[in-house]
Amino acid sequence: MIGIIGAMEEEVAHLVKLCEEREEIVQGPYHFYKGRLSGKDVVLVRAGVGKCNAAACTQALIDRFQPSYLFNTGIAGAISPEVHIFDLVISRDALQYDVDVTSFDYPLGKVPGDKKLGYDADARLLELAVEVNQEINPEHNSFIGRVVTGDRFVSSHETKEYLKKTFDAACCEMEGAAIAQIATKNGVPFVIFRFISDEANNEAVYEEFEAKAIEKTVNFMLEFLRRV
Template sequence: CATTMCVKYDVTHILNTGIAGSLDNQINIGDIVVSTDAVYHDFRVEPFGYPVGMVPGRKTISFTADETLRKLVVDSIQKVAPEIQVFEGRVASGDIFVAQKEKKDWIISNFGAKCCEMEGCAIAHVATDYHVPFVIVRAISDKADEESTISYEDFEAKAAEHCANLVFQVLQSL
């Protein structure tokens, strides 16, 4: 989807919103994480000499979010929902819903990410390849632990509402 948007349309920015599991004990359900960068926590080609998370042909494991867009998003969140705590940091993406302490701890120790989800890094990867400024914004739906499936379902609708309000505010500020 991100590739199609970049190829077919004159995309000037990508603001990707959604929900994620917290990897930081200080980040609670309902808080928001704004990406400084994104990594794939499930990309594993170490037998070929690459570190965990490294995509062959790249120089780093991460895709860096646009600083100006990131600041705009943080300011916008503070305008539309000042009661919500905002954290900035790394977003880790993979093809699993993290609901086990062992996997959560592994992602934290290998990547130092603030949250984990399933698509942000792919979007960051495309945005980087097409030289489109991006930022990933995640409302925390769960703590990426054994209780995750319960809290995720409870918070999903509220997170979508927060994200929609944020997008409207950012669009007005661009």
């Protein structure tokens, strides 16, 4: 069983419609959809926006379905100057940039009690993701890099520069590292996939490119699942 978590209704709804043998399971606030997608057994769910929503949903999915893998799909703002709109960022690792316990000598972004700074994605799947995206989106680039997560929508040049300089981030968003943290604590391999919808600057064009980025997310996931 592969767990797929999205933050937004639009991206999850597209995948749910394509599921065969679909079954809806309601648990608390979550609507899980079990079925077969691209020949794989999957469970899909919308987590909602933000770290708390993402973490709670991830634990609920793991407790109920015991997935072999967790994939987090969605869109993000570019941080690295090499990353542009509609490019794909595949998580090498993920961390929470708004965790600050430096007063107790922890590195910025490190959660006390965790073994290291950030959470490592399943390295076995990273190159496969690059290969798939190069085939279906040859006009755009793929990057394996760091995904940074915080409870804010980044739209200023100053914050973008800070995240690049401090964390060497490829992109920023609002759920990935929380999902990665819970997956890691439960020993479930994960990968975060983020298509870029804006460049996290003062000319943020999130709404303009959101629909196209979601379309790319859906097409990528369908092909990636076929290869896993």
